[in-house]
Amino acid sequence: MKPLAGTVPILSVEAARALEEARFGGDEAREWPAMVQAGQAIAREVERDAGEIGGLPADARFLVLAGKGHNGGDALLAAAGLLARCPGARADVVLAFGERSLRPLAARAWRDLVQAAAGRVQVTSEFRPAGYDLCLDGLFGFQFRPPVEPPIADLIARVNALPVRLRAAVDLPSAGLFRADFTYATGSVKAPVVAAPEAGRVRYLDLGFFRGDEPGAERVLTRAVLAPLAGLRPVQSDKRSYGHVFIVGGSRSYPGAILMSVLAALHSGAGLVTAFVPESLVAAFAARAPEAMWVGWPETPAGGLALEGEHLLRTRLERASALVLGPGLGREPETLALARSVVEAATVPLVIDADALQPDIVTAGNAARILTPHAGEFARLAGGRALRDCAAEVRATVVLKGAVTQVATPDRVVYHSFFGGPLLARGGSGDLLAGLTGGLLAQTPGDPALAAARGVVWHGRAADLAARVRGQASIRVTQLLDFLPAALREH
Numbered sequence: 001m002k003p004l005a006g007t008v009p010i011l012s013v014e015a016a017r018a019l020e021e022a023r024f025g026g027d028e029a030r031e032w033p034a035m036v037q038a039g040q041a042i043a044r045e046v047e048r049d050a051g052e053i054g055g056l057p058a059d060a061r062f063l064v065l066a067g068k069g070h071n072g073g074d075a076l077l078a079a080a081g082l083l084a085r086c087p088g089a090r091a092d093v094v095l096a097f098g099e100r101s102l103r104p105l106a107a108r109a110w111r112d113l114v115q116a117a118a119g120r121v122q123v124t125s126e127f128r129p130a131g132y133d134l135c136l137d138g139l140f141g142f143q144f145r146p147p148v149e150p151p152i153a154d155l156i157a158r159v160n161a162l163p164v165r166l167r168a169a170v171d172l173p174s175a176g177l178f179r180a181d182f183t184y185a186t187g188s189v190k191a192p193v194v195a196a197p198e199a200g201r202v203r204y205l206d207l208g209f210f211r212g213d214e215p216g217a218e219r220v221l222t223r224a225v226l227a228p229l230a231g232l233r234p235v236q237s238d239k240r241s242y243g244h245v246f247i248v249g250g251s252r253s254y255p256g257a258i259l260m261s262v263l264a265a266l267h268s269g270a271g272l273v274t275a276f277v278p279e280s281l282v283a284a285f286a287a288r289a290p291e292a293m294w295v296g297w298p299e300t301p302a303g304g305l306a307l308e309g310e311h312l313l314r315t316r317l318e319r320a321s322a323l324v325l326g327p328g329l330g331r332e333p334e335t336l337a338l339a340r341s342v343v344e345a346a347t348v349p350l351v352i353d354a355d356a357l358q359p360d361i362v363t364a365g366n367a368a369r370i371l372t373p374h375a376g377e378f379a380r381l382a383g384g385r386a387l388r389d390c391a392a393e394v395r396a397t398v399v400l401k402g403a404v405t406q407v408a409t410p411d412r413v414v415y416h417s418f419f420g421g422p423l424l425a426r427g428g429s430g431d432l433l434a435g436l437t438g439g440l441l442a443q444t445p446g447d448p449a450l451a452a453a454r455g456v457v458w459h460g461r462a463a464d465l466a467a468r469v470r471g472q473a474s475i476r477v478t479q480l481l482d483f484l485p486a487a488l489r490e491h
Contacts, residue, residue, distance in 0.1 A: 001409075001411045001413070002213070003212075003213065003215070003216070003219055003413065004219075004221075004225060004415065004449060004450055004453055005212060005224070005225065006212065006221070006222050006223075006224030006225035006226075006227065006453075007212065007219040007220060007221055007222065007225065007415055007453075008188070008189075008204075008206075008209075008210040008212060008214070008216075008219060008220050008222065009188075009210070009214050009215065009216025009218065009219055009220075010188075010189045010190070010191055010194060010216065010218040010219060010220060010416065011188050011189070011190055011191065011216075012190070012191050013142050013143075013190055013191070013192065016142055016188050016190050017142070017143065019187075019188060019209060020187070023209065028104055028105055031070075031105060032105055032108070034187070034207055035070060035073050035074060035077060035105055035109065036077060037207050038074045038077070038078075038170075038186040038187065038205065038207060039073070039074050039075075039076070039077025039078045039080065039081060039109070040077070040078075040081055041184070041186065041205040041207070042074060042075075042077075042078035042081075042136075042168070042170060042184045042186070042205065043077075043078045043079075043080075043081025043082045043085070044081070045182075045184055045203050045205065046078065046082060046134065046136075046166070046168055046182070046184075047082065047085055048468060049166070049168075049182055049203070049468070050133075050134070050165075050166055051467070051468030051469070052421075052467045052468055052471060052472055053165055053166060053471070054471070056082070056085075056086055056089070056133055056134065057086070057088075057089075057133065058086050058087060058088045058089065059086070059088035059089060059090075060082075060086045060088075060089040060090075060133040060134065061089065061090055061091075061092070061128060061130075061131075061132045061133055061134075062079055062082060062083070062089060062090070062091040062092070062132060062133065062134045062135070062136065063091070063092050063094070063127065063132040063134070063135040063136070063159070063162075063164070064076065064079045064091055064092070064093045064094065064135075064136045064138070065094050065096060065135070065136065065137050065138060065139050065155070065156075065159065065174070065178075066093060066094065066095050066096065066102075066106065066110070066138050066139070067096055067097065067106075067138060067139040067140055067141075067174070068097050068101045068102055068103050068106060069103050069105075069106055069141060069143070070103075070105065070106070070141055071138040071139065071140060071141035071170045071171055071174075072095075072102065072106045072109070072138045072139070073103075073105045073106040073108070073109035073110075073138075074109075074138055074170045074171070074186060075136045075137070075138025075170050076093070076106065076109040076110050076112075076113045076138070077109045077112065077113070078136055078138075078170070079091050079093070079113055079117075079121075079136060080109075080112060080113040080116045080117060082134070083113075083116070083117040083120060083121075084116065084117075089120065089133075090120045090121070090122075091113075091117065091120065091121045091122075092122060092123075092124040092127070092128070092132075093110075093113075093121060093122065093123050093124065094123075094124060094125065094155065095110070095123055096139055096152060096155060099123070127158065127159070127162055130163070131162050131163030131164055131165075132162065132163075132164050132165070133164075133165045133166065134164070134165065134166050134167075134168065135159060135162070135164045135166075135167045135168065136168050136170070137159075137167070137168065137169040137170060137173060137174050137178045137180065138170045138174075139152065139156070139174035139175070139178070140172070140174040140175055141170070141171050141172065142171055142172055142190045142192070144172075144174070144175060146175065148175040148177065152174075152175070153175070153177060156174060156175065156177045156178050157177070159178070160177075160178065160179050166181055166182070167179060167180050167181045167182075167200070168180060168181065168182050168183070168184060169182070169183040169184070169199065169200075170183075170184055170186065171183070171184070171185055171186055171190065171193070172190060172192060172193050172196070172199070173193075173196065173198045173199055176196065176198060177198070178198065179198050179200075180198060180199055180200040181200040181201065182200050182201050182202075182203055183196075183199040183200055183201070183202050183203070184203050184205055185202055185203065185204050185205060186205050186207060187205070187206075187207040187209045188209055188210075189202065189204050189220050189416075191218070194218075194404065194416060201403075201418065201421055202404070202418045203418060204220050204222065204418060206222060212224075217388075217412060217413050217414065218413075218414055218416070219413065219414070219415045219416065220415070220416055220418070221407070221415050221416065221417045221418075221419075221453055221456065221457050222457075223419075223457065223461065225450075225453050225454055225457050226454060226457055226458055226461075226487075226488055229269060229454065229458075229488055230488050230489050238271070239271035239272055240271055240272075241271060242269055242270055242271035242442070242443050243270050243271055243272070243321035243322060243439070243441075243442025243443045243445065244270070244271060244272035244273075244274065244319055244320050244321050244322075244442060245265050245268075245270045245272070245273055245274070245320070245321065245322050245323070245324060245438045245439050245441070245442040246274050246275075246276065246313070246316070246317070246320040246322070246323045246324070246348075247261055247262055247265060247273065247274070247275045247276070247323075247324040247327070247435065247438060248275075248276045248305070248313060248323065248324065248325045248326075248329075248342065249261065249276075249277070249305075249324070249325065249326055249327040249328045249329045249353075249354070249356075250275075250277035250278055250281055250305070250327070250328040250329070251278060251302075251303050251304040251305070251328055251329060251330040251332075251335070252278060252280065252281075252299070252302070252303025252304075253302070253303060253304075253328075253330050254327075254328035254329075254330060255278075255281055255328060256328070256428065256431075257327040257328030257354065257428070257431045258275065258277050258281075258285075258327045258328040258431075259285055259288060259289070260327070260428050260431040260432050260435065260477070260478060261324060261327040261328075261353075261431045261432070261434050261435030261438070262275045262285070262289055262292050262435060263289055263432075263435065263478065263481055264431070264432040264433070264434075264435030264436040264439070264481065265292075265324070265435040265436065265438055265439040266289060266291050266292060266439075267436065267439075267481055267484045267485075268435070268436050268438070268439025268440050268442075268443075269439060269440070269443060270321075270438075270439035270440075270442045270443060271442075272293070273291070273292040273293070273439070274292065274293040274294075274295060274316070274319075274320075275292050275293070275294050275295065276295045276297050276305075276309075276312060276313055277294065277295070277296070277297060278296070278297055278299045278303055278304070278305060279296030279297055279298065279299060280296075280299060280303070281296075282294045282295075282296040295312055295316075297309040297312060300332055300334055300335065302330075302332055303330075304329070304330045304332040304334070304335040305329070305335050305338055306334060306335075306338070307334055307337060307338050307341075309338075310338060310341060310342065313342060314345065317345075317346075317347060317348070318347075320348050320442075321348060321441075321442040321443075321445050322348055322349050322350070322351070322438055322439075322441040322442040322445055322451075323342075323346060323348055323349070323350045323351070323438070324350070324351040324353065324434055324435060324437075324438035325339060325342060325343065325350055325351070325352050325353070325356045326339070326351075326352055326353035326354040326355055326356030326357065326434065327353055327354050327431045327434055327435070328354070328431070329354060329355040329356055330355055331355050336355070336356075336358060336361065339355075339356045339358075339361050340358075340360060340361045340364050343356075343361055343362070343364040343365045343367070343369075344364040344365040345365065346365050346367040347367060348367060348445060349367055349368040349369060349370070349441055349445050349448055350367055350368070350369045350370070351369070351370045351372060351434055351437050351438040351441060352369055352370070352371050352372070353371075353372045353430065353431075353434035354377075354430070354431070354434070357371060357372075357373050357377045357380070357381060358380070359380070359381055359383075362381060362394060362396065363394060368396075368397075368445075368448050369396045369397070369448065370396065370397045370398075370399060370437060370441065370448050370451065370452045371394070371396050371397070371398045371399065372399045372401065372430065372433060372434055372437065373398070373399075373400060373401065374400075374401045374402070374430065375400070375401075375402060378390075378398075378400050381394070387400055387406060387408045387414060388408050388412040388413075388414050389412075390408070391408035391409060391410055391412070392410050392411070392412050395410050396410065397409050397410065397448045397449050397452045399433075399437070399452050399455075399456060401430060401433070403421075404416055404417065404418060405417045405420065405456050405460065407449065407452045407453050407456055409449045413449075415449075415453055417453075417456045417457055417460050418460075419456075419457055419459075419460025419461045419463070419464055420459065420460030420461075420463045420464065421460075421463060421464065421467060421472070422472050423463045423466060423467045423472045423475065424459075424460070424463050426477050427477065428477040428478065429459075429463075429477050429480075432459065432477065432478075432480060432481070433455055433456070433459045436455045436458060436459055436484075437451055437452055437454075437455030437456075440454050440455050440458075458484065458487055458488060459480070461487035461490075462480045462481075462483040462484050462486075462487040463480060463483075464487075465483045465486055465487055465490070466479060466480055466482075466483045469483075
């Protein structure tokens, strides 16, 4: 099956080496522009990511760890870019193997750094006791072969013990020992970095190595998957042109979840949103989100959705383009029996979330579906199966939420999203994702994988922007909604 547009393959170390050999053939005249591009991209992204801790001060202090080869050159050029952005900043540079060991392009990068930031760069083997605002790790790249020499292992251990506000690795954390907050994968993402806890958060920096149609069952989602959503809409369109999403859920025990899903769906670009919620909640929710159509549902004694209300959905279902089921639903046996009946009868694609993620519910019926579990919910569904196997056997697109959110399709392709971060580790984040994805599914009902990928990337990019403006800690999850427009339009 053709991969989604806006994605690139994750490469093994051997495949990455072959790609670079085919692209550059060892020609330094062709490699140098790519190194400059990588250094500039790292500097730009470091500056952006530093926004999460209040930015880099004008008088910042940098520590740069440079090895012999390309990673060292990338780090040195990135340092030059950051010093240009912070006019009062200074950099301590550790040439770990000595200046004479630098390979030609790394040596050229070192000369460029010294010339560009004259008087603000010094070679050192001693560190500032007060620490640094930023440490850039460019000691080893993906061509590193263990074991690491004891002096270098000691150097990394000393750096790991320093007070540093932001730790950044180029391509891969050196020797698997450097502890990074962010790892900047230049040109391609190498497989070892994806699951490496020492890598921190991975950022893919596109240097134009891929067309986008290269094969690969493990892939990276890029911001390009959102590009069609940011374009102009046809002049002769109306609300029916962009789908009608139904959202079913809520209970007196969990009233906020369904409201957050509806608010996110209203931001998704869908033309119409109808919400089916316990009747006692309708008046308050309609005042909070009048753009949605609210249908009151008969309640169980405990405040969940009662079986007797199913006709409210079935008589309207032909109007829907997609259905979201689960946010705030609760686990009453009667309500879960209702959820199973809804899935069995569904004639439109579904997003199944939260308490509706039960094995007998997600396998009912024949409609296409997106499942959005977190790790605990996935364990309940998968029964020990790997993600791609679960997606294939359940015949669903599975969005496994986590530090790196993965989207697995029934044809066993797994897409990785490196957007988002710890800001998303708070209650309600998944409810927003479910509503946003449902609204996107209503617009592309024939392509659940695309809707899921767009939902994950849009949600994650909004979180990145929110963290850069407000930090990671003091923010309400619903404030992510305010960043969805910028996340879609930012280039």
